[in-house]
Ligand SMILES: NC(=O)c1ccc[n+]([C@@H]2O[C@H](COP(=O)([O-])OP(=O)(O)OC[C@H]3O[C@@H](n4cnc5c(N)ncnc54)[C@H](O)[C@@H]3O)[C@@H](O)[C@H]2O)c1
């Protein structure tokens with residue numbers, strides 16, 4: 026089987042790396058940049074340094090700062106109109122997956138004659154967009170390295186992934202100080218999202234030599250750093266490890282794919298507006314436990330990557346340790362969602378199963394063909410644990 030990895034052109038990482046931004050923008054010959062961000066990030070002042078340094082370098086800067094969380098097709102179209110009015114020749118996304126996905130789509134829409142609605146229906150753009158520079162402020166989605174952007178289609182109560190290598194961004198600028206102010210629960214949820222990307226890509230039917238190197242090293246970094254980030258938000262070394270792990274998750278997605286955790290989380294996001302990271306996080310250990318019989322060796326390898334006490338233990342025992350550690354992680358990070366308040370009750374489980382079953386793009390790569398009963402069991406357990 027052949028496999029491939031469409032890759033981001035450059036990653037600039039480490040504390041203080043944001044100061045490289047003007048040179049990076051200039052390297053594309055760009056004279057006018059639009060910073061795309063969300064209101065929360067904007068109000069925190071996280072775009073200020075970029076605005077000032079770009080202006081000081083003689084680059085015209087505009088800011089579009091109203092990307093909503095987990096945007097819909099219409100909302101992305103609105104941001105596109107605003108960005109277009111600024112006549113930019115580079116886009117700098119500063120924010121989490123919502124701002125980064127929006128920026129990637131806006132960039133493509135600026136250079137292609139295809140509308141977002143057409144892309145949602147499967148029409149492909151033909152050329153790359155204007156250069157995109159991604160400055161993640163969460164360490165989770167890995168959107169800075171993926172060929173994906175996810176939008177909500179409200180009339181279908183569905184989140185849809187648009188996938189094209191043309192959308193892989195040009196540069197990721199990973200400055201850990203940009204994540205230091207993340208509230209603890211967002212650190213936790215988005216961090217587990219990164220872990221899901223890394224683990225799912227490794228157990229996916231699409232796993233390969235390229236993706237697994239990133240997966241396994243990323244898993245090791247998450248295990249080292251996520252609890253530290255949660256307990257001590259200002260621990261910039263741990264923040265740096267999480268940012269790199271998150272980007273590795275994105276690179277792994279670019280070559281492999283996510284699987285059942287993401288498939289089962291889609292209806293929770295699309296219908297009940299549970300944030301992407303949180304929806305994955307509450308499902309994560311339960312789905313991984315159900316997959317275990319089909320992945321004993323791989324779970325043992327991941328347990329070793331996490332440096333769990335595997336010496337002298339069989340693969341089966343290491344796999345058990347691994348699943349136990351996933352539950353412990355969720356517990357230590359206080360992962361919890363009031364599902365009832367969001368309208369997710371035991372009565373809607375059949376709808377959730379129907380919704381997840383439609384995400385064949387991901388479910389088809391799961392190492393185990395999940396039955397409806399297995400999905401029901403997972404959702405029931407998640408509901409019990411989150412009531
Ligand atoms: N393209 C991909 O490959 C990919 C992968 C996974 C998820 N996604 C998508 O990404 C979106 C979710 O992104 P996300 O989880 O990063 O969250 P997000 O971008 O929606 O941000 C969540 C919240 O965190 C706040 N925030 C962000 N950075 C902050 C900081 N440094 N300090 C304080 N607050 C901060 C934001 O203001 C926002 O309120 C979803 O739409 C999801 O579907 C895309």
Ligand SMILES: [Zn+2]
Nearest residue numbers: 166218301305
């Ligand atoms: Zn995800």
